[in-house]
Amino acid sequence: MRRIRLRLREHPLPGGQPVAFGIGLAIALFVGTLLLLGAGHDPLKIYSRMFDASLGGPDAWSITLNRAIPLGLAGLAVAVAGSMGLWNIGAEGQIIAGAIAASWVARIGGSWPGLLLILMMLVAAVAGGALLALGPAMARAKLGVNEIITTLMLNEVALRLVQWLIHGPWKDPDSFNFPLAPMLPDQARLPTLFGRAHFGLLIAAAVIIVISVAVRYTAWGYELRIAGSSEATARYSGISLPKKVLAVLVLSGAIAGLAGGVELTGTTDRLTESISNGFGFAGIIVAALALMRPSGVAAVAILFGAVQIGGQSIQTLGVSSSVSTILQAFILFGAIGAGVFSRYAIALEKDALRTTEEVQS
Amino acid sequence: MxxxxxxxxxxxxxxxxxxxxxxxxxxxxxxxxxxxxxxxxxxxxxxxxxxxxxxxxxxxxxxxxxxxxxxxxxxxxxxxxxxxxxxxxxxxxxxxxxxxxxxxxxxxxxxxxxxxxxxxxxxxxxxxxxxxxxxxxxxxxxxxxxxxxxxxxxxxxxxxxxxxxxxxxxxxxxxxxxxxxxxxxxxxxxxxxxxxxxxxxxxxxxxxxxxxxxxxxxxxxxxxxxxxxxxxxxxxxxxxxxxxxGASPTISTQQSAAVIGKPLLELKNLSAQGDRGMNAFSGINFDIKSGEIVGIAGVAGNGQRELADVIAGLRPSISGEIIMDGADITTKSPNHRFQSGLAYIPEDRLGVGLAPRLSITDNAILRVYRHQRKGPFILGQKALSYCADIIERFGVKATDVNGPIAALSGGNLQRLLVGRELDGKPSVVIASQPTRGLDVQGVKAIQELLINQRDSGAAVMMISEDLDELLAISDRLLVMEGGVLRGEFDPRSASRQEVGMAMLSDAQVRATP
The missing domain is CATH 3.40.50.300 (P-loop containing nucleotide triphosphate hydrolases)
Structure with missing residues (x-):
């Protein structure tokens, strides 16, 4: 019997990511085929519908990108904290906080010119998300309180707050008693790029690039990565951890808040109970699949968006939502999870323990 | 059968x-x-x-x-x-x-x-x-x-x-x-x-x-x-x-080629706590002069690791003073100490001295990145050439400087770490178990680096559990037991037994908690 284990490659496999992606996707689609056959569907028909709906043309792409915007920003929020080994599980709540703050600006600045209003709304969204993350950040930095628990719990607080607002003081009198806030003023909506893709795409891309560059190439990002790899090493080299923890968690909250603001002004156009739509939790998956690297978030978010849109589209063909969800999970896991193999080699035990001849040669 | x-x-x-x-x-x-x-x-x-x-x-x-x-x-x-x-x-x-x-x-x-x-x-x-x-x-x-x-x-x-x-x-x-x-x-x-x-x-x-x-x-x-x-x-x-x-039981002692100079590191009545809130060591008094290696002998867990951490600034002292080259650094930050010429080779290489998930280059520049940048950016080319320089001068065998540091062998990890620490020409070197777990060549290489450092006028403190090693390369040998110094020996004349006895002195008193 040979034992199979993963061994860290000294060099990442050249071209490994795309190859692994392809192989993983193929395996996922094959397994998915079995699932669909088992559920009594025609796999070819299902797959082609999924593709058409998500990537099959400009319109499909615009829907996918529309979904990728909040996913990418939420993923970035989680990944930037993750670069330092911190877990922001509160992006869901921070998205809501950002959307609430932006809505508040829209309520008081309804007569402002569009550019100013949108700008102020996004600034408020950033501040709202940051504010919700501030408590957990301070507790973690000063007292060492586990940020996973505090950020997670604040999700509930944010959710209750938005529910109270749209059932109560901010309820739209013209909404036929639905719990919805009023529509945003027209000038508060982000311009459309094409189809459903709006200007938020450029905002998200810019933020992802800036943060990726900062984490990869600046001294600040370097210190972040050192601390993420080993806190003891960070202390050893004189990096002040509490300050960094505070800054990174607040930044993470701010990015998630921005996601809420962009989603509000770009897609929903009004504050609703489901403004965050699970993007905050999906962001955790996006970040994890991007291996906590901010630079990997964009590609993962687009794929994630495509899979979600494709998965929803096949429900009109009679595929149950649970089968669709399982299929989505296969594809994501297969396509992105396989990327691990470009950095890790599969080694049989025989390789790990070399024979005498191999060493001598 | x-x-x-x-x-x-x-x-x-x-x-x-x-x-x-x-x-x-x-x-x-x-x-x-x-x-x-x-x-x-x-x-x-x-x-x-x-x-x-x-x-x-x-x-x-x-x-x-x-x-x-x-x-x-x-x-x-x-x-x-x-x-x-x-x-x-x-x-x-x-x-x-x-x-x-x-x-x-x-x-x-x-x-x-x-x-x-x-x-x-x-x-x-x-x-x-x-x-x-x-x-x-x-x-x-x-x-x-x-x-x-x-x-x-x-x-x-x-x-x-x-x-x-x-x-x-x-x-x-x-x-x-x-x-x-x-x-x-x-x-x-x-x-x-x-x-x-x-x-x-x-x-x-x-x-x-x-x-x-x-x-x-x-x-x-x-x-x-x-x-x-x-x-x-x-x-x-x-x-x-x-x-x-082996055949010759007398261990060849490396005589100091350097003239012993003024004290570069002085510890005065230094005490600190361990991880469990009990005193790790107390009332430590000694100095290390330019051009000497002071060996700290002792069974593991008698306060040596904590002493090294306190000198490096990674653990607070509860009383006493640390004087480096005449300046009191007792409350200074780890980075301040490094910048004033104190290098620290910690016992835990991959985890304290090195960041395991980062690349070889990223680990090489840990001490210099603050000075190799333009605005907020770290200069990538400078980092690469600095890393290449360390690798070459200290004989690190590495094929891909952008590959993960954790893929290096123990000896190469330590060469990189020691090289990085010694590169800034430190005046004081604190080395904690620097040769533990290395192969024969690795041990020799690290020892030579420390000896060279001493010969060029640095004050070196070396903690080791290998008494032979300490007897071979120290100019002075201190024994630590139960968090206090139990004796000072001249490695050229001290016998293993004498030192060994000091390592276990007063042991019975301590054994009963």
Whole structure:
């Protein structure tokens, strides 16, 4: 019997990511085929519908990108904290906080010119998300309180707050008693790029690039990565951890808040109970699949968006939502999870323990 | 299985290893080792660091496969493919690092992995208690593990192996974590197990313990057996020491080429707490002068690690002063200390000195990135050339500087770390266990780097558990025990015994908590 284990490659496999992606996707689609056959569907028909709906043309792409915007920003929020080994599980709540703050600006600045209003709304969204993350950040930095628990719990607080607002003081009198806030003023909506893709795409891309560059190439990002790899090493080299923890968690909250603001002004156009739509939790998956690297978030978010849109589209063909969800999970896991193999080699035990001849040669 | 007729009427040996070879890239760890162990005996396996003891025991325990050679247990040939093969054949190993779960009870830890399918806590605890009592292990099976001392945890590890009914027990340097009275206890426990018909292989560097505990001794040197199954009672400790170190028992001491100058590091009445809130060390007074290596000897866990951390600024002191080159740095930050010329080679290389998930380049620039940047950006080209420079000058074998540091071997990790620390021409070097776990070439390379540093006028403090090493390269030797300094020796005239006695002085007082 040979034992199979993963061994860290000294060099990442050249071209490994795309190859692994392809192989993983193929395996996922094959397994998915079995699932669909088992559920009594025609796999070819299902797959082609999924593709058409998500990537099959400009319109499909615009829907996918529309979904990728909040996913990418939420993923970035989680990944930037993750670069330092911190877990922001509160992006869901921070998205809501950002959307609430932006809505508040829209309520008081309804007569402002569009550019100013949108700008102020996004600034408020950033501040709202940051504010919700501030408590957990301070507790973690000063007292060492586990940020996973505090950020997670604040999700509930944010959710209750938005529910109270749209059932109560901010309820739209013209909404036929639905719990919805009023529509945003027209000038508060982000311009459309094409189809459903709006200007938020450029905002998200810019933020992802800036943060990726900062984490990869600046001294600040370097210190972040050192601390993420080993806190003891960070202390050893004189990096002040509490300050960094505070800054990174607040930044993470701010990015998630921005996601809420962009989603509000770009897609929903009004504050609703489901403004965050699970993007905050999906962001955790996006970040994890991007291996906590901010630079990997964009590609993962687009794929994630495509899979979600494709998965929803096949429900009109009679595929149950649970089968669709399982299929989505296969594809994501297969396509992105396989990327691990470009950095890790599969080694049989025989390789790990070399024979005498191999060493001598 | 029938033995070919032999002159001896004795039962087959419980362990018989013949002509065992094992090579690793660049090192021959075992070059035809022989080992034979009688049933019911406590057998010492002696040898200096790198003599091949650990490799041999890992082969016996199924962790490594030998390149060639034969392994017999009780007369039967075996080929182990993995540790569980070895365990089911009756070979169990108690490793130096414990593999226990703090939140589990003693009994749960003991049966973990081999528990009866339906666990009744009471029954399991009772059986563990019976087994412990049989061998004189005083331990409460229901106690949670985190409440136990290191000595008690070791008993749990021993119970784990006994629970799996091992007939051959390998204990890898079991006494390093023990107080002297616990060492005595361990000796009694091992004797009971031997009387029960089991064979114990006892790995140690400490000759006085061997004399007190073991029946036979096998000595390895440079991967070969130089003495097979010597009766310990008839062999003097000097003889064993001579066998371990080789033909010339006098260790060539490197004389300082540097003129000893003014004190560069002064510790005045320094005290600090350990991780558990107890005093790790107190009232430490000494200085290190330009051009000297001061060795800190002592059994692990007597405050040496904490002392190094306090000097480097990673642990606060509770009283006293640290003066570096005339300036008080007691409350200064780790980075300030480094910038003023204090280099620190920590005991935990990958985890304190190096960041395991980052690249070789990222790790190389840890001390200089603050100065190699333009605005907020780190200069990538400068980082690469700096890394290449360190790699070349300090002989780090690395193929891809953007690859993960964790892929480097132990010796190369340490060369990179030491190189990085010494690159800034520090005036004070604190080195904690800098050669531990390295191969012969690695040890030599690191020692030479430290000696060169001394010769160019630095003050070097070296903590090591390897007394020979300290005697060989120190200009002054201090012994730390129970958190205080127990004596100062001149390595050129001090004998191992004198130093060894100081390392264990006052031990009985400390052993009773």
């Amino acid at each position: 029938t033995q070919p007729s032999s002159l001896e009427k004795k039962e087959p040996l419980s362990v018989e290893l013949t002509e065992v070879w094992k090579r690793f890239p660049g090192v021959v760890a075992n070059a035809g080792v022989e080992l034979s162990i009688q049933r019911g005996s406590i057998h010492a396996l002696l040898g200096e660091n790198g003599a091949g003891k650990s490799t041999l025991m890992n082969i016996l325990a199924g962790v490594y496969r030998p390149d060639s050679g034969q392994l017999k247990l009780h007369g039967r040939s075996h080929q182990f493919r993995n540790p569980s093969d070895a365990l089911s054949a009756g070979v169990g190993m108690v490793h130096q690092e414990f593999r226990l779960i703090p939140s589990f009870s003693v009994a749960e830890n003991v049966v973990l992995g081999s528990a009866p399918s339906l666990i009744k806590t009471g029954q399991v605890e009772q059986r563990v208690a019976e087994m412990a009592a049989k061998f004189g292990l005083q331990i409460d099976p229901s106690q949670p593990l985190w409440q136990l001392s290191m000595g008690e945890r070791q008993k749990v590890e021993i119970l784990k192996v006994l629970w799996r009914d091992a007939q051959v027990l390998i204990l890898d340097e079991p006494t390093t974590v023990l107080t002297p009275s616990e060492v005595d206890d361990l000796g009694e426990i091992l004797r009971r197990m031997a009387d029960d018909g089991r064979s114990i292989i006892f790995i140690s560097h400490k000759l006085h313990e061997i004399a007190g505990i073991c029946d036979h001794a096998t000595v390895l040197r440079q991967g070969k057996t130089v003495a097979n199954s010597l009766p310990v009672a008839d062999t003097s400790q000097d003889e064993l020491a001579r066998l371990m170190v």
